[in-house]
Amino acid sequence: MSKPHQPRKHARQARARATQEAIVEAAARILEADGASALTTNRIAERAGVSIGSLYQYFPDKRSVIAQLLRRERAALLDDVRAASDGGGDPFAAVGALVDAALRHQFARPAMAMELERVETGLAMDNEEIALAAAIETAIGNILRRLDPQADAATARDVVAICRAIVNTAALAGETDPTRIRERVLRAVIGYLRPPAFSIP
């Protein structure tokens, strides 16, 4: 009873790492251009310029390809959010930087971000994904508490949801001006937090 096919857990050569990344990016591009329903394993391999067999050397199944793409995107967001958190002392500026990070993340490739969200729902989160989500929530919470000391986990979740919702809706409606969207997102978030130091002119 020999195992004829032991998928590579770790890529040891640079070539293999390039293949792995090409596969993940191919998935991203398919989501972006053709949507979640077009995301088949054979299509991913074709778009990545590799054979279907190669795909299954580095990913045990389809969902792990999506999971890796999700990790890639979330890790980038976490970096961005932490950078915003390290900014100056002004709480309003910090929230502004947070919204900028969210907007960059969601609006850089809006169709991809939206389709990825759609696909994500059907996926159970693995431990790494849970840790990443928790870290993002914590980092955002730290920023929000500068404006509203009572901000909790639900507050952080709501803020993320508001950012996503407005950006996605705008992208769907064909809006292309980030400045205008930024203004609306910021208005919603600040309004939602309703900080004591904030008053209407």
Added chain:
Amino acid sequence: MSKPHQPRKHARQARARATQEAIVEAAARILEADGASALTTNRIAERAGVSIGSLYQYFPDKRSVIAQLLRRERAALLDDVRAASDGGGDPFAAVGALVDAALRHQFARPAMAMELERVETGLAMDNEEIALAAAIETAIGNILRRLDPQADAATARDVVAICRAIVNTAALAGETDPTRIRERVLRAVIGYLRPPAFSIP
């Protein structure tokens, strides 16, 4: 060249109408309980207690089943929103009623609403669906303009998006208290609109 199979466009007997409704409700229940990936035509028919052949007598294809469910839900929302619009003269109360309508609509069967949204993205809207969406947008715009005379289509879209986002996020996180969610949604919407008459105590 005879057509061996002419799908019924209109149900002429009550029995047929019941079958049609059972099919749509079966789709709703599958979405609610098992998610979009479980929504197969055979499963819909089974859950509805009819044969797969009967399903295809009243619906030309799978997407039209989903489209009908979508119409059912949207029409109910439109009624609710219009009722909110007909309410008293207080603009704040009107927006509150609007949020209530949205919350009822989204929170009555949260999982179903979410999965239906997921499925919707992959569907092109037909003319009836477009008209329904436009009517909802108009009705919401009418309410919002009482608070903010400059509210336009983008404003209405954003408000709907904010409502959905917060409710969905809350439902995903396992929240069950509508009052608490309502308070947050209202805060976000009012804050987003930032009406002149509104000031922080």
Added chain:
DNA sequence: TGCGAATGTGAGTAATTGCTCACATTTTTC
């Protein structure tokens, strides 16, 4: 009661999908 129309049935089909495996090619190692 009987007849045509309306409604209901479900095994079967063609297409698609995730995935495997026996094998070829390239790189590393000695």
Added chain:
DNA sequence: GAAAAATGTGAGCAATTACTCACATTCGCA
């Protein structure tokens, strides 16, 4: 440079899917 390890290949399989069709059952109505 040769063996071994790592990487790459793609035809094809098993499972699933949306959908069809030849036929059975029930209803409306004389």
